[in-house]
Amino acid sequence: MDQKIIKVEHLSVHYNGRTILNDLNFSIKKGEIVAVVGPNGSGKTTLIHAILGLIPYRGNILVDQEPVQKVFGRIGYVPQRFVFDRTVPMTVGEFLKLAFKKINQRQLRRVLLEVDMIAHEEASIGTLSGGQLQRVLIARALLSNPTLLLLDEAMSEIDIAGEKSFYDIIKHLNRIHQTTVVMVSHEINMVYKFADQIICLNHDIICYGKPKDAITKEVLEKLYGQEVKFQEHQH
Amino acid sequence: MLELFHYPFMQRAFFGGVFLSALLAYLGVFVVMRRMAFFSDGIAHASLAGVAAGVLLSFNPLVTALIASLIFAALIFFLEKKTNLSSDTAIGLIFTSGMALGVLLISLKSGYQPELIGFLFGNILTIQHSDLIIMVALSVAIGGFLIAMRRQITLLALDREMAHLSGINADLFQLLMHMILAVSVVLGIKMLGIILVSALLIIPVSIAKLTSRSFRALVFWSIVVSEIIVLAGLLVSYFLDLPAGATIVLTGTAVFFIVFIFKRAFQT
Numbered sequence: 001m002d003q004k005i006i007k008v009e010h011l012s013v014h015y016n017g018r019t020i021l022n023d024l025n026f027s028i029k030k031g032e033i034v035a036v037v038g039p040n041g042s043g044k045t046t047l048i049h050a051i052l053g054l055i056p057y058r059g060n061i062l063v064d065q066e067p068v069q070k071v072f073g074r075i076g077y078v079p080q081r082f083v084f085d086r087t088v089p090m091t092v093g094e095f096l097k098l099a100f101k102k103i104n105q106r107q108l109r110r111v112l113l114e115v116d117m118i119a120h121e122e123a124s125i126g127t128l129s130g131g132q133l134q135r136v137l138i139a140r141a142l143l144s145n146p147t148l149l150l151l152d153e154a155m156s157e158i159d160i161a162g163e164k165s166f167y168d169i170i171k172h173l174n175r176i177h178q179t180t181v182v183m184v185s186h187e188i189n190m191v192y193k194f195a196d197q198i199i200c201l202n203h204d205i206i207c208y209g210k211p212k213d214a215i216t217k218e219v220l221e222k223l224y225g226q227e228v229k230f231q232e233h234q235h
Numbered sequence: 236m237l238e239l240f241h242y243p244f245m246q247r248a249f250f251g252g253v254f255l256s257a258l259l260a261y262l263g264v265f266v267v268m269r270r271m272a273f274f275s276d277g278i279a280h281a282s283l284a285g286v287a288a289g290v291l292l293s294f295n296p297l298v299t300a301l302i303a304s305l306i307f308a309a310l311i312f313f314l315e316k317k318t319n320l321s322s323d324t325a326i327g328l329i330f331t332s333g334m335a336l337g338v339l340l341i342s343l344k345s346g347y348q349p350e351l352i353g354f355l356f357g358n359i360l361t362i363q364h365s366d367l368i369i370m371v372a373l374s375v376a377i378g379g380f381l382i383a384m385r386r387q388i389t390l391l392a393l394d395r396e397m398a399h400l401s402g403i404n405a406d407l408f409q410l411l412m413h414m415i416l417a418v419s420v421v422l423g424i425k426m427l428g429i430i431l432v433s434a435l436l437i438i439p440v441s442i443a444k445l446t447s448r449s450f451r452a453l454v455f456w457s458i459v460v461s462e463i464i465v466l467a468g469l470l471v472s473y474f475l476d477l478p479a480g481a482t483i484v485l486t487g488t489a490v491f492f493i494v495f496i497f498k499r500a501f502q503t
Contacts, residue, residue: 052400054396054399072400072401072402073402075400077400079396079397082394082397083394084393084394085267085268085270087444088267088268088393088444088450088453089444089447089448089449089450089452089453090393090449090450090453091448091449091450094449094450094451095393098386098389098390098393098401099401100401101386124448124449
């Protein structure tokens with residue numbers, strides 16, 4: 001039997017009288033890469049924040065069969081934007097050591113090697129490019145050996161070349177560590193290539209399944225409107 | 236020069252200065268990271284209500300100012316959390332209301348109040364024995380807490396969301412930081428006065444930022460620079476018969492520009 005790492009039942013989020021998420025029901029299997037796609041304001045980030053317990057919601061969310069607060073240590077999270085004072089001098093090594101109480105140099109170097117940032121251990125985090133910073137954030141997420149990695153449009157500040165290597169790192173982590181990855185993305189092409197499952201979200205779940213089965217002309221029109229052109233991939 | 240330390244008032248000023256400058260410099264790192272300079276300024280000004288209450292009730296104004304600052308810090312935290320007011324608006328509300336209350340209370344007592352002038356502009360040389368005990372005890376207690384909780388506090392100052400995901404109770408730590416900052420600022424008022432106390436939170440870390448390449452270095456140099464500024468300012472004010480608080484602040488400003496110019500010259 002497939003083990004479920006996330007189980008969402010009747011999830012609803014309302015804010016200032018508006019419905020952001022409307023009675024969502026889905027589950028995610030262990031070891032999958034799942035992409036959440038949808039237009040701006042469709043509730044993608046809200047869904048991630050609800051899974052992380054960062055916002056109040058109605059319904060049930062279980063991570064590894066437990067409430068999220070009990071499994072924080074097993075979840076890695078890379079936010080859409082990491083806004084901090086870039087003028088504060090703090091090395092990459094110092095930043096990573098803040099993540100947990102006891103982190104030794106071997107663990108630190110291991111995660112930096114995995115994201116190809118070992119040469120930047122002594123660099124100030126304020127001087128890193130968008131792509132480098134996202135890699136450091138992944139390294140930070142990996143320090144806990146997470147069973148679940150949540151990426152909230154983590155590629156938004158990376159150029160196209162950087163985006164490709166970012167996805168390669170994610171794929172590598174998924175393969176080597178069997179880490180389940182849930183990533184919010186607006187890059188449908190990349191989703192086709194890297195995701196095992198896709199959730200199309202526009203306050204409700206519009207589609208759910210394997211990308212080539214789930215993404216249809218009708219689904220894209222429901223998500224992004226009539227002006228979106230659909231071109232089927234030939235794999 | 237050493238003979239000046241034979242005077243008890245100078246010994247108290249020295250010990251008070253050493254402990255408080257270290258505490259304010261360390262806190263200043265987090266104040267700058269969290270952009271809380273206006274909060275510290277607001278609390279300092281609002282604490283006038285506590286000082287005035289102490290003068291009116293013939294009680295140690297430092298103690299009443301500490302109590303008032305804790306109440307105001309909690310009020311600001313409450314307004315930030317429970318209303319849609321922005322942080323600076325909430326601080327501004329308490330800042331002006333506290334000062335207004337202070338002015339009102341002062342008006343109830345007739346005659347010249349030298350203690351009030353001392354709190355407005357500060358005078359490290361007038362620190363009493365009871366003040367010194369309060370200063371050292373609270374500085375050690377707060378400093379110990381900050382060192383023990385440095386990972387949580389640094390993470391919170393860097394990013395609240397990440398702090399939450401690291402299992403830190405972000406709201407509780409935020410409230411504690413408000414309280415700690417309020418108490419520390421009021422302790423510093425005796426040294427620099429309501430108007431100038433924020434300088435010791437801002438200037439040392441500003442100087443340290445010019446030269447530090449790591450967070451550890453930033454904290455270390457902030458504290459070292461703060462000690463140098465306070466002690467040098469104290470000596471200059473003594474020998475030139477200048478107001479101590481203002482001299483300490485201007486010594487810090489001078490050090491900042493000297494380091495800045497040297498850094499620019501060295502880089503080019």
